Amino acid sequence: MNSPYRGVDVISILDFGRRELDLIFEYADKAQKYARSKIESLKGKVVALAFFEPSTRTRFSFEVAAKRLGADVISISGEEAISTAKGENLADSVRMLDYYSDLIVIRHKYEGAAKFAAEIAVNPVINGGDGWQHHPTQAMIDLYTVLKLFGTVDGLKYALVGDLKYGRAITSFLYGLTRFKPSAVYLVSPEQLKPREEVLTKLRELGLKYEVLASLDPIIDEVDVVYVSRIQKERFPDPLEYAKVRGSYTIDLKLLSRAKPELKVLHPLPRVDEIALEVDGTAYAAYFYQASLAVPVRMALLSLILGGEL
């Protein structure tokens, strides 16, 4: 396969332009045919899943995606499970995995860990989340979900709600939107969870117009997509600060009663209490559908990077 991605690293969604993302979505469409079956396009390849931080969806969907394509999977999860518990550094762990596999998916609590791993490894590295910084494949899934739901990512009004400071998925989605032409982007969060200054600077550099708000109330009747993120306890240095904001941005039926009927609620999951359970059964809830698209999007990416046909 003549893929422009053959052997590339995936560190940030900003490494991808509109055309590259469109190609991934095209391949994700093809991959959907195999979402319940198995092909052998990556037979003989080994994908290493190196999760130094907890993960459910990302790790499982990468594993399923690789196996559906016929690749073998080796995985480590949690620092306690591997040699880092014995004092091995990340560089040595990456070197070892690089010898044993054809591609490494890495998640690590340190920002920049995936970039560092990619500098060490000869084979491609995919960032499965580095601290509060990037989660590029989640952003691809989220953008693909919007595309599937609305037929386009352009021209829509987006509200991004919750932890915009430490949430790597929501930050990556925001970066991803810079590759499209949304008609409005609202950044809704408590003061202490506003996006980091370097993120806002990047958005301005890339020409994405946004408005920072403290509440969803004034815009709930006009937006098409509400992307909600978990207020992440583990990102707060001070537990008191966490307690203050926890639960302050809940999406419930009362709020949605003023929304457009076609509004969709997205969430990278897991959720705590930021979306009320009563929303799950409504047409607004798109977050489980979003999670289901993780496998075809990751199949598309693995195929494009490792040269498998779809």
Next chain:
Amino acid sequence: MSDATLTVSKIRSGTVIDHIPSGKAIEVLRILGITGREGYRMAILMNVESRKLGRKDIIKIEGKFLDAKELNLMALVAPTATINIVEEFEVRKKFRVVVPDVVEEVLKCPNSTCITNKEREPVKSIHKKVRDDPLEFQCMYCGTIVRVG
């Protein structure tokens, strides 16, 4: 500053770093990796009068010729500095420092969970200049902005 007011004699051959912002000479030496234990004959003048800056620091190093790359690193703390390369009491070359676009292993990322701050990893801190005024660099690993000076 005229020679008459100088309390330190001219150097024969070496480097004179002039127009360092007042109080920054020690930081400049730290960035240049000069500890004083190298054995160079050296004069450090601090808080002397300057027409341009009001007050300034000056460093004179006998027998040491710093290259442009080394000297440009000091622009991070002393963007106004001028360099005189002296040979046989004559100024042979004179230039201003230029803030480098990228610096390696000079700035420490202030983000404690940046990979460059993880112990025992063979990773260098790399920062890219993103703004001149105020001077700001960005960590190439975690994106954190560092304001300098």
